[in-house]
Amino acid sequence: MEFRDLIQKRYSVRNYKSEPIEDEKLQIILEAARLAPTAHNKQPFQLLVIKTHGKEEELKRIYPAEFFSKAPLIICACALPEEGWIRNDGKNYTEVDTTIAMDYLILAATNLGLGTCWIARFNLKAAREILNIPENVLPLIFSPLGYPNDEPRLKQRKRIDELVRYEKW
Numbered sequence: 514m515e516f517r518d519l520i521q522k523r524y525s526v527r528n529y530k531s532e533p534i535e536d537e538k539l540q541i542i543l544e545a546a547r548l549a550p551t552a553h554n555k556q557p558f559q560l561l562v563i564k565t566h567g568k569e570e571e572l573k574r575i576y577p578a579e580f581f582s583k584a585p586l587i588i589c590a591c592a593l594p595e596e597g598w599i600r601n602d603g604k605n606y607t608e609v610d611t612t613i614a615m616d617y618l619i620l621a622a623t624n625l626g627l628g629t630c631w632i633a634r635f636n637l638k639a640a641r642e643i644l645n646i647p648e649n650v651l652p653l654i655f656s657p658l659g660y661p662n663d664e665p666r667l668k669q670r671k672r673i674d675e676l677v678r679y680e681k682w
Contacts, residue, residue, distance in 0.1 A: 526628030584657030
């Protein structure tokens with residue numbers, strides 16, 4: 514698929530089929546995240562792959578929407594701040610790097626006919642407790658992963674002239 518078609522096709526899926534994801538597709542998706550660029554090539558993230566079957570009720574404590582735990586898998590992208598590259602002004606790029614990896618994962622999933630939904634608004638305390646995430650690790654982004662059982666909605670985006678400046682502010 515052409516890249517432009519891919520980014521236009523990607524949407525936030527909020528209804529999933531219960532059909533399992535083939536392991537070879539999952540490995541391609543995870544490999545895409547592994548190959549994502551990171552500052553100084555530090556790769557300061559870990560991905561948790563969570564099978565939802567039988568865990569639906571506890572996963573709803575992390576994010577209560579029905580679609581979240583209906584997908585066969587959930588991916589949690591976790592930032593490892595102690596491993597990130599730090600710019601000379603003290604800015605730690607771990608969250609940026611983790612976000613880029615998750616974006617690569619999401620685009621790879623779309624390319625394979627799978628759906629995702631970027632979720633940043635979740636119960637951090639429940640996520641740590643349920644997934645046994647240590648305090649020095651930051652669960653940053655969740656996404657269900659599965660075959661879509663809905664159709665994309667119309668995307669509302671700003672015009673390009675509202676987002677881009679040339680040469681100077």
